[in-house]
Amino acid sequence: MAETLTTAALTLKDIAREAGVSLATVDRVLHNRPGVRPDTVRRVREAIERNSFQPHVAAAELARGRARRFAFVMPSGPNPFMQQIEAYLGEMTAWLSARRLNVEMVTTDVFDASVLATSLEALSGDYDGVAVVALDHPTVRAAINDLVDAGTKVVTLVSDVPSSRRHHYVGIDNIAAGRTAGALVGRLVGGRSGKVAVVAGSQGLRDHAERIFGFNQVMASEFPDLSVLPVLEGRDEDARSEQLLARLLGRHADIVGLYNVGAGTQGVAKALSEAGRDKVVFVGHDVTALTRKLLLQGVMDAAISQNPGHEARAAVRVLLALARGEPILREQEKIRIDIVMRDNLP
Amino acid sequence: MAETLTTAALTLKDIAREAGVSLATVDRVLHNRPGVRPDTVRRVREAIERNSFQPHVAAAELARGRARRFAFVMPSGPNPFMQQIEAYLGEMTAWLSARRLNVEMVTTDVFDASVLATSLEALSGDYDGVAVVALDHPTVRAAINDLVDAGTKVVTLVSDVPSSRRHHYVGIDNIAAGRTAGALVGRLVGGRSGKVAVVAGSQGLRDHAERIFGFNQVMASEFPDLSVLPVLEGRDEDARSEQLLARLLGRHADIVGLYNVGAGTQGVAKALSEAGRDKVVFVGHDVTALTRKLLLQGVMDAAISQNPGHEARAAVRVLLALARGEPILREQEKIRIDIVMRDNLP
DNA sequence: CTCAAAATGAGTTGCGTACCTCAAAACACC
DNA sequence: GGTGTTTTGAGGTACGCAACTCATTTTGAG
Incomplete structure (x- = not known):
């Protein structure tokens, strides 16, 4: 009659005890820091697996201190669809600031590959994540790959660059x-x-x-x-x-x-x-x-x-999950093809 | 060319200074605790408004200590649609436990008003939030209102009881x-x-x-x-x-x-x-x-x-937002009427 | 003015993690 | 066995808030 969907709430300390190491070592393993013997890494990883340990998101977020910065690279010029995406992002401000997330809009000529690539390069290092309405062009692909290599999480929005190493595409087929x-x-x-x-x-x-x-x-x-x-x-x-x-x-x-x-x-x-x-x-x-x-x-x-509000929110959630190293809820972030007729107008 | 969507990251200490009171008083106002003069309450509220202060979700979550408990009251018996909802909840386990949320499924005969009402009454006090597939009946309505009065957040799922004081309805028109x-x-x-x-x-x-x-x-x-x-x-x-x-x-x-x-x-x-x-x-x-x-x-x-995955996730998100006192992203939580034909099968 | 009640200040502790330092132990190599 | 290097332990601090205690100040009623 009643069934629980979640496991016990372990902490890093428990994992350390389980693995027979100290907190510091667990921390090193968890963040891929150097200076741990492969065998020890394995033991810690096993303890994490065995207990299906999940770091407490709130604690992790609080401890890291600095806010995350995301950039949305969008087409300049008037485009009702893009304006809707911006508007929906605007509706999230309370949600964003409660999580200490900074989202910045960067507009550029996304139809000019070199201009777009330059805009992307300019973001390198400053941002934890970038969502971009991208033109599929070798120059743009290279710029995206550079961002990825620099550790920035990259999501293509509405229009994909499948040949790049972007982490995720938010848009329809x-x-x-x-x-x-x-x-x-x-x-x-x-x-x-x-x-x-x-x-x-x-x-x-x-x-x-x-x-x-x-x-x-x-x-x-x-x-x-x-x-x-x-x-x-x-x-x-x-x-x-x-x-x-x-x-x-x-x-x-x-x-x-x-x-x-x-x-x-x-x-x-x-x-x-x-x-x-x-x-x-x-x-x-x-x-x-x-x-x-x-x-x-x-x-x-x-x-x-393609629900622009959903796309805007999905892009933010995906970037956040990627930055935190959380799994992405694929089903949730998938953008559906909506058929809209008079009677099911949203 | 670039525009930011978020405000500076203030803390409660800043608000206290702004309002010319101590941290303790701000805390009392924020949690509606007694012992603060109406005039002082106003001053604090104004300082919060003026700076559009948002408590840091992560810090608040961490500080409160105990995990939140949500119950999903679902029909017993085989029903593919309900099974899908349960399955999608199951896919969220990692997400849930990373946030230290406990979700429990309670099955009951939702088509028998008194049985359903009894099941609901039994939950009182133990849960922070309840999502229920509800029959629209006076007895059920009363049970829902009792839960609400006890401080539990209540969301009706798929089938609404509009005459009750449930906090939200997750489902289609x-x-x-x-x-x-x-x-x-x-x-x-x-x-x-x-x-x-x-x-x-x-x-x-x-x-x-x-x-x-x-x-x-x-x-x-x-x-x-x-x-x-x-x-x-x-x-x-x-x-x-x-x-x-x-x-x-x-x-x-x-x-x-x-x-x-x-x-x-x-x-x-x-x-x-x-x-x-x-x-x-x-x-x-x-x-x-x-x-x-x-x-x-x-x-x-x-x-x-009506996307069952969306309904399941929306119910959880809404209950969480209600429990935290966060605003609900109405647009996000609204369930759309999807027209599915062969070529846009999800 | 007096006294109790109400309001407020000041401070503490703990949540679970990230990130850091320093010392100690284990190890590899000759 | 000694050397230098790598690995590990122990511990601390900070993050922002919730929740609490206790002392102090202010207020209002008589």
């Missing part, structure tokens, strides 16, 4: 996101046949390219009655997206679905409404003030969302 | 969940007209009733071409659900959609397949091993899910 978008468009079109338009920022961006890849995968294999038109590159700008899409709608009367891969949503919506094509199934990304409105109006049918 | 199911069935049916079947555990269960309410709301207002058949009460049992649904399918050849409100999924799927009605749009709840398989096979079209 963009291929799966594209597949989800494809499934939604296909299903919501509901058996009709016709054409599907795709508007992206640029196919050069890793996340956009991956989404398109996943989208096409699903469309090709599961919805043969729908043909995907060539991707329009709107550069995430409203005006350009609107113009390109308006022209496309004019040329094809049988467009039944639309996938907007990135931003520029305002322009896309405008092109649709001005062409009187409200029936087109419209799937896009992210829940912002705008997409929220469009969903409620029925202009957009679904949004694929 | 079931009306919105039902609405979401309705929107999905309606949209995925794709313009065809016909009938829609609804299978529930019992309309006496608050969450099931709310889901059905939301479902009907959407069907009535937005999908007039679909008519909802009377609810089948399968009592969350496979055999009974299968039998009832099989009979219904036999009587109505024009069933195009199906909403399974609770468990009994196995039986529902079997009835569908044995009647050869694979084309029926099938929307249900929760991602389990079974529903995962059905989604991958294309038998189920979508599942409405």
